[in-house]
Amino acid sequence: MEFKRVVVTGLGALTPIGNSVAEYWNGLVNGVSGAALIKSFDTTHFKTKFACEVKNFDADGFLGRKDARKLDPFVQYALFSTEEAVKDAGLDFSKLDTSRIGVIWGSGIGGLKTFLDEVVNFAKGDGTPKFNPFFIPKMIADIAPGHISIKYGLRGPNFTTVSACASSNNSLIDAFNYLRLGKANMFITGGSEAIINEAGIGGFNAMHALSTRNDDPATASRPFDLDRDGFVAGEGAGTIILEELGHAKARGAKIYAEMVGGGMSADAYHMTAPHPEGLGAALVMKAALEDAGLQPADIDYVNVHGTSTPIGDPQEIKAIQEAFGDHAYKINISSTKSMTGHLLGAAGAVEAIAAILALKNDMVPPTINHFTDDPVFDQRINFTFNKAQKRVVNIAQSNGFGFGGHNASVIFKKYQD
Template sequence: MSTSNGRRVAVTGLGFITPIGNDLDTVWSNLVEGVSGVGRITRFDTAAYSTKIAAEVKHFEPEQYMDKKTAHHLGRYCQFGLAAAKDALQDARLNPRDMDPDDVGVILSSAIGGMQEIEKNHTALLERGVRRISPFTTPMMIADMAAGVVAMQTGAGGPNYAIVSACASSGHALGEAAEIIKRGDAKAMLAGGAEATITPLTMGAFCQIKAVSERNDDPERACRPWDLGRDGFVMGEGAVVFVLEDLEFAQKRGAQVYAEITGYGASADCYHYTAPHPEGAGAKRAMRKALQKAGVAPQQVQYVNAHGTSTKLGDIAETKAIKEVFGDHAEKLLVSSTKSVHAHLLGAAGAIEAAACVLAIERGVVPPTINLDQQDPECDLDYVANEARRAKVDVAISNSFGFGGHNATLVLSRPGLN
């Protein structure tokens, strides 16, 4: 595998706060068994909404991860991000406070940031006046604060920022964090995404552009990528964080290595605010760049975790892009959308889907696309319909595409694969 300056990037820790579980084993079990995290929205009254369903995080107690005062001051997306980061560090058995602070950085991305805090304090302004706005509104509404909070709480003093690229945000976070390690600017990075946008304004806005599924009477079957009956994506929330390390550093300290990030490609569609390029032009370029940088031929890839949002246009465009990039080998690929299970975590989507690739490599099982009952003839690949499949996966790719035409592709490989 090709890497800059000979440095290789190892995945040594994973942390999860998601609609399908808040620990690795529960998340993986639900992915493989196809146990949907989608249900009726409980966080606000949806009587006036065309969509009344989403994938909410369940059984999350912030004070299991932080003290009461910290939990009180942090917004929901920051709570998710901090909790997932702490779990990832524990999984990696890495303590940044034992290292030079410049050697550990954080890129924790969010597509939207503290929307709950914005809405809450705007309501306070309208109903009770300007003096009722919380002084914590400004720090808690900005999309970079989760990264800042993780650094404050863990002692990670290296490169620290958030990338905002809609639904590609955490895909870009992982890719850019890997590049930081490859160029020698850190020995380890916490990277991923956090999102908490199941709120009245956000849901209302997505309803207005007809982007989200209205299958309210059957929520667990609402997200159905590549199925003829698909009618939009399903909103989710949560955070997933990786610990990435310079492979040599990880090996010297005896760390477990799940997989390596060997390639990363980014591109723009240059096409439309919300719609993908109909031929998947930007997606193709991102995949090709990632494969080239990894030194991987298309024929070496066994699994694609697709962006697969369950939208009419997006699923077709991505299928076209995969077929063009992989040629005849596309027919042999296993392609699945785990969004069918955990829904769309927006800025955290790329991270949970890259984690699915990592675990598919490690455990030899490809998670399914559930709810795929009548495959769209224009979507004609092997989407691992409804049941997980045992398969040896040496190389997988994860696609993340966002509103605005932002595209990120990651190549993940079995440790030590040459």
């Protein structure tokens, strides 16, 4: 059968460097770090005392105090970025067939803050179960797309993808596949995460996964730098409106880009560590290229997973060299996590937005905080260190890898009728 074409018609973002798509992109191209000392809880006894928190987000003002109290922050973030994307796409759902509009959302953990608060309250009590009636519906990871569908009256396919830090790349791929198979007309898709709390920071500290550069948080996320010492936790949400091309044209939608492929793979190696030779990462990039009907030489920019961990960064570069061969030296790569931190289940969506905007603006956002070359990396690769670079970007790829060995990669290209 002939696949239908799928295009991007709306974007929304809530990030540590901006509470809208415009602010986010401005932060990226100007190399702004979202990392600072944590304000949301007392970090006195924590190894890591900083993160990339969302700033100046007023949940009560956005949702009303009564409704905000019923929602975990990861759902609040999802609704916020989705409202921007819906407005950006010019959607009037009263004029559309909402039975063919769905929501597929990614979150690696879901309502961690809610879970933490309820368990702490129980532990402080006398053993009598006094749980909030909203405990379970606030916590479960699938509740974000549920609330989005309720708000807009959308009755198409509705579920959450959970694959750790690949979650929202998987949500994009699932939505893309439903659309090109003709199973729906439009999807609200993306991801959200809110793990900057005692359990999230403490848990990742226990794994020795986080940077502990407490004396200089703004430069702590250092992908591909010799002195990288772990990732920086981030939070937020990214929403992408994916739409079947004919449906988009019929309603006169503006089109940012076309989504042309997605790949998925598994490392089948270790619970948390990536395969040392990058086998799963190379496989997923090749799978995405094959799905899109593209050759390695067609790619101009790769928004890499690039978390700033000692073992993760080298395996991804090995994978890029394996997947792209000599063309690895002709593309730009960059890790926008150097600015936003690692948004875990939301990372794929937020970074896909960066790739889409790179296409739109012919601008590659930088990998900031590079101070010292690491001899483990081939410096012929263009890491886009420290400053954004102008170049024609016709096709961009974005990678996401998660604990458990989950890998997902998506590809977008400039739209041509």
